[in-house]
Amino acid sequence: MEQNTPLMPDFRNFGVIFRALILVHLGMLLYVVAAIRDWSEWSGRLTDAAFWVEPILMGAMACLAVFAPQLRSWPFNRSVAMVYAIVLLWTVLVFRGFSSLLFIDLQPHLGQMLVLVLMGTTFMLWHYQLWLKTLSPRLAEARLVALQARIRPHFFFNSLNAVLSLIRSQPKLAEHLLQNLSELFRVAMGTQSSLSTLQREVELARGYLEIEKVRLGERLHVEWHIEKMPAKASIPPLILQPLLENAVYHGIEPSIETGTIHINIFQSRNEVHIDIRNPIIDTAVQRIGNGMAQDNVRERLLLYFDAEANLSIQRGNDYYQIHIVLPYRELKNEQTVAPIFS
Incomplete structure (x- = not known):
């Protein structure tokens, strides 16, 4: 910045x-x-x-x-x-x-x-x-970490392979997934000195999960609860995607069973709440993470919203949940981003 x-x-x-x-x-x-x-x-x-x-x-x-x-x-x-x-x-x-x-x-x-x-x-x-x-x-450091951790190389190459396998059999779907992938990388490599809308971030997250769905098949199930989501609420760009990538990487990919990721977004008074929950798999095959994506999200929430936003983690016997709270501030024009600290 x-x-x-x-x-x-x-x-x-x-x-x-x-x-x-x-x-x-x-x-x-x-x-x-x-x-x-x-x-x-x-x-x-x-x-x-x-x-x-x-x-x-x-x-x-x-x-x-x-x-x-x-x-x-x-x-x-x-x-x-x-x-x-x-x-x-x-x-x-x-x-x-x-x-x-x-x-x-x-x-x-x-x-x-x-x-x-x-x-x-x-x-x-x-x-x-x-x-x-x-x-x-x-x-600046948070942006660098985000570029390194947000889109892992294995995801990129596996996604390309999944798209290539669909080009002949389902060309329309392959084209749609390529558009999702290109949009994801366009946002990831772009500037993060502005705020996005919650609706835009959800669309980007949906595109990411569609790619993962093709790659993982029936192992990945996603439940969206966004009926009470304030669509035009301002949010730092790419907050959802790295956390969802973590949920897939740790909670879905290592298992052969079907796993469900729950995303719940709603407004309560003057606050926006975001819950992302994924299953916890057998500790014998569980992957060890370094918390890089969560630290990056915390850093950017602090930079944009100061002490008014926070990220907390709740771990149960069979689930891992991230809860984000940030102040409700609406972007009037959905196509317009707001400068940092505004």
């Missing part, structure tokens, strides 16, 4: 909010430590500082969350100016409100507080840009 221009934080994102709270409270703690002359003043100074900081911080973060969509759609310099304006205006309102409630003239302290607020806001925005730059090489 190349970050040519700075990006404005999404102040509705839990990860952004959490880091902002940590940074501000850490700054408040350091300020109190630097200001005290006697450690006996510690608790009183900290309480006084929190009395002023908390209403300013919570109110400012709430205002920034309300204006977050506009801030992220504007040019960066304009958004930064608006962030400063919102924070400073809220600080002035808090001071005036306290002055009225406490019947105390707080005007002499307002200038000092505004300076501290400006410094805190600047540090918060700088920290976010630093965080993005830190993640940039991690995204």
